[in-house]
Amino acid sequence: MATIRRDIGAGHHFIFDDILVSDPHEEMFTPEFWQLQHKITGQARGRGTTIFIKHEGQQWVLRHFKRGGLVGKVLSDQYLFAGVERSRPFEEFKLLEYMRTQGLLVPIPVAARIHRRGLIYQGDLITLGIPDSQDLHHALCNSPLNKDEWQKVGRALACMHNCQVYHHDANVRNIMIDSNKQVWLIDFDRCEQRQGDSWKQGNLNRLLRSLHKEKTKNPVFHWLESDWAACMKGYREVIK
Template sequence: MGNMATIRRDIGAGHHFIFDNTLVSQPNTEMFSPEFWQLQNKITGQAKGRGTTIFIEHENQHWVLRHFKRGGLVGKILSDQYFFNGVERSRPFEEFRLLEYMRGEGLLVPVPVAARIHRRGLIYRGDLITLSIPNSQDLHHVLCQQPLTKSEWRDVGRALARMHNCQVYHHDANIRNIMIDSNKQIWLIDFDRCSKRQGNSWKQSNLDRLLRSLHKEQAKNPVFHWAEGDWAACLDGYEELVKR
């Protein structure tokens, strides 16, 4: 997967950065601003989630910029504000470090480019930039158009098993956080609030979450190419690789 050269830099005024200096020579606050990229006419697209994810073309790189926002009832009050408990324990820094670890283990996850937090007193806000996954679509988009083959479903299961073999828990393992590229490779994305864990008891909850998301989207979408037999193939791929 290549070697990263990770550097942390604190520039004062509450700004803290972590970045790969093979991809970014000098981080600054502007690179985390959608308004800045809009003025540069560098935004190529966006996606809605808890917040808006921005796709950027910059110096022959394709970036994904995500501003950290809360969901649920808390999100309606605090929106993008988090309680500060140390720079390295901030959500952008933790996700950057986790992606760095997984890339080192050979997992197909986004390449972390840079993360930053801006602290004011006991509160911080944060952002993360990753490299875009070329020529890819999430499983929700794909399944609304066409079915996956049984072999592809087994590959989905294998991807989850590889993640679990690295003892990584995914907080939201749903079909929108699983990507398939033009080479039919399976990628996992969105590792906010994810972490390395001990033991095995938690792993089933990731599989249960994925199955719930399949049932949910099948009920919501008039055309959705998924059947219970596909889930059996996914589990076959998972059991083939997972370590007990």
């Protein structure tokens, strides 16, 4: 169960799994803190930088929230404060926590923090890493998926939709495949539970556009239109 701790004086607010971390503090959400302990094992760049940390036998993933697009060029990592519970790190933490209770393969949330200064806040999220995994983009640049694996991708998306969860950016880099060929979904920033079904096809269309885009960009990318048919077959088997 998540615990929320507010430090009004310094403007820091934390939500955390008190089994995984007992005493969150602001320094643990900075790369410098982990660099000094020589615990950073790697990083990945998207809108911002994601840091991979080896801590007490676990792989932690630290992500600083940054804006994309034109707005991001101006405001970068600053967001308008509309309440602690409505901050993007807190919302993603709670959505991940909910999906885990529903049996979805998504990252386990460890802790999230926001730092408020007046009407503006900045935020960070720590999750547990997915062991022995690679994203779908990396996988397809190396070798094709078979029909059963594509059906697993479709089933994972259907399970998410059965929980009425909308994914803001369902692309090939936000789908992970582990060494047991299990399919995980990641990066739930700006995602939410929604009513109805009309938006679900848009999530699927986003992934299809992503596959087409990467097919044209990469000299080797093992994806065919017939693979999409297998993915949708898996989706239809599970969707309610």
